[in-house]
Amino acid sequence: MTAPHPSVLALDLAALKGPDATLQRHLETCASCRAHVTAASPSTEPVPTWAQTAAGSRWRLRLPWLSAAAAVVASLVFFVTLRQPEETTRSKGHPSFALYIERGHKVHLWDGRSPVHTDDRLQLKVAAAGFSYLVVGLDTPQGWRSVYEGEVDPNAATPLPNSWRVDEKDPVVHLGFLLCHGACKPAELEAAAVERPRTSQRWWSDFSLQRSDP
Amino acid sequence: MNVEDSYRRYFPLVRERCRRLLGDGPTAADVAQETFVRFLQTRVTGGDDGVVRWLYRCSGNLVIDHLRRRRTTVAVDDLAPSPTSSHAETAALVRSFVGRLAKDLPSEVMQAGLLIHVDGLTQLEAAVVLDVTERTVRRWLDSFGQAAAALDEGAKP
Numbered sequence: 001m002t003a004p005h006p007s008v009l010a011l012d013l014a015a016l017k018g019p020d021a022t023l024q025r026h027l028e029t030c031a032s033c034r035a036h037v038t039a040a041s042p043s044t045e046p047v048p049t050w051a052q053t054a055a056g057s058r059w060r061l062r063l064p065w066l067s068a069a070a071a072v073v074a075s076l077v078f079f080v081t082l083r084q085p086e087e088t089t090r091s092k093g094h095p096s097f098a099l100y101i102e103r104g105h106k107v108h109l110w111d112g113r114s115p116v117h118t119d120d121r122l123q124l125k126v127a128a129a130g131f132s133y134l135v136v137g138l139d140t141p142q143g144w145r146s147v148y149e150g151e152v153d154p155n156a157a158t159p160l161p162n163s164w165r166v167d168e169k170d171p172v173v174h175l176g177f178l179l180c181h182g183a184c185k186p187a188e189l190e191a192a193a194v195e196r197p198r199t200s201q202r203w204w205s206d207f208s209l210q211r212s213d214p
Numbered sequence: 215m216n217v218e219d220s221y222r223r224y225f226p227l228v229r230e231r232c233r234r235l236l237g238d239g240p241t242a243a244d245v246a247q248e249t250f251v252r253f254l255q256t257r258v259t260g261g262d263d264g265v266v267r268w269l270y271r272c273s274g275n276l277v278i279d280h281l282r283r284r285r286t287t288v289a290v291d292d293l294a295p296s297p298t299s300s301h302a303e304t305a306a307l308v309r310s311f312v313g314r315l316a317k318d319l320p321s322e323v324m325q326a327g328l329l330i331h332v333d334g335l336t337q338l339e340a341a342v343v344l345d346v347t348e349r350t351v352r353r354w355l356d357s358f359g360q361a362a363a364a365l366d367e368g369a370k371p
């Protein structure tokens with residue numbers, strides 16, 4: 001007589017904690033349960049980017065003004081490496097920005113080219129390379145408008161606590177990033193967008209996202 | 215436990231459960247990912263037992279949400295019930311009508327139905343996962359069985 005199969009819950013727990021003696025005997029004679037335990041057992045596979053990103057972010061946070069600002073980018077995660085600096089006195093490399101896009105249930109890094117869709121949610125991760133303060137601006141017909149400002153970790157990649165939803169009204173989302181030491185002012189965005197500083201005191205980068213709904 | 219350890223320890227069973235409920239396709243992968251993202255953003259306590267119970271509940275809710283959003287009836291083969299399920303007849307009905315059931319029944323009733331008829335859990339295990347009494351699980355299963363039977367009856371020529 002064949003022993004009854006344990007439940008999948010029991011098999012899942014055995015995959016994590018090891019089977020007890022009774023279950024071990026069953027597994028030795030039951031290929032399907034053995035296969036289940038194998039499939040559910042801890043792996044050594046590489047951890048995908050979306051998991052690493054999710055651990056440090058709060059995708060559900062939405063602020064009304066952010067929606068109105070129409071910012072950006074849902075399910076795409078993109079990574080933008082900045083151009084070579086005009087002044088290369090920094091010892092920690094150059095700042096870089098990664099844009100993550102949440103679209104439906106998927107989160108991915110933006111590839112720097114693909115269009116975003118309405119209701120995509122965007123989140124930024126910045127490696128400040130020694131800078132300690134960030135102002136994020138949105139280019140609007142009325143000029144640059146600050147959508148985020150705050151301190152960032154100068155020594156580690158920092159996911160911003162906010163995410164932005166891509167609004168159906170905006171065919172293009174143009175974001176600018178100004179890094180500095182101490183508290184630079186949102187009013188500096190206008191000048192920074194023109195002068196594009198890449199110095200040890202100020203660092204500017206920007207990118208444009210095209211919106212194209214399927 | 216850091217994200218790497220958490221992913222390697224728990225994501226395989228999340229992925230397998232979503233495959234069990236939704237088949238081996240992109241939808242199952244999406245739901246598994248969403249479940250794990252929520253896990254990473256939630257402080258789940260109770261060790262492995264508590265985490266597994268939480269993952270079952272969360273993945274179940276997301277599967278049900280997905281089934282409710284689907285416009286078409288789920289194909290029979292989309293569900294891959296556990297070989298440990300001992301309710302073959304009802305499980306067959308679940309496979310036939312799971313999309314309709316998800317739209318018609320409350321989430322907790324669907325959760326109980328999936329745990330028992332697709333995962334093959336005992337009523338006691340389902341009660342522990344859902345943090346309710348066995349009596350409550352039996353009541354939900356009665357509702358689930360009646361709804362499945364009614365759909366089956368309505369489908370007969």
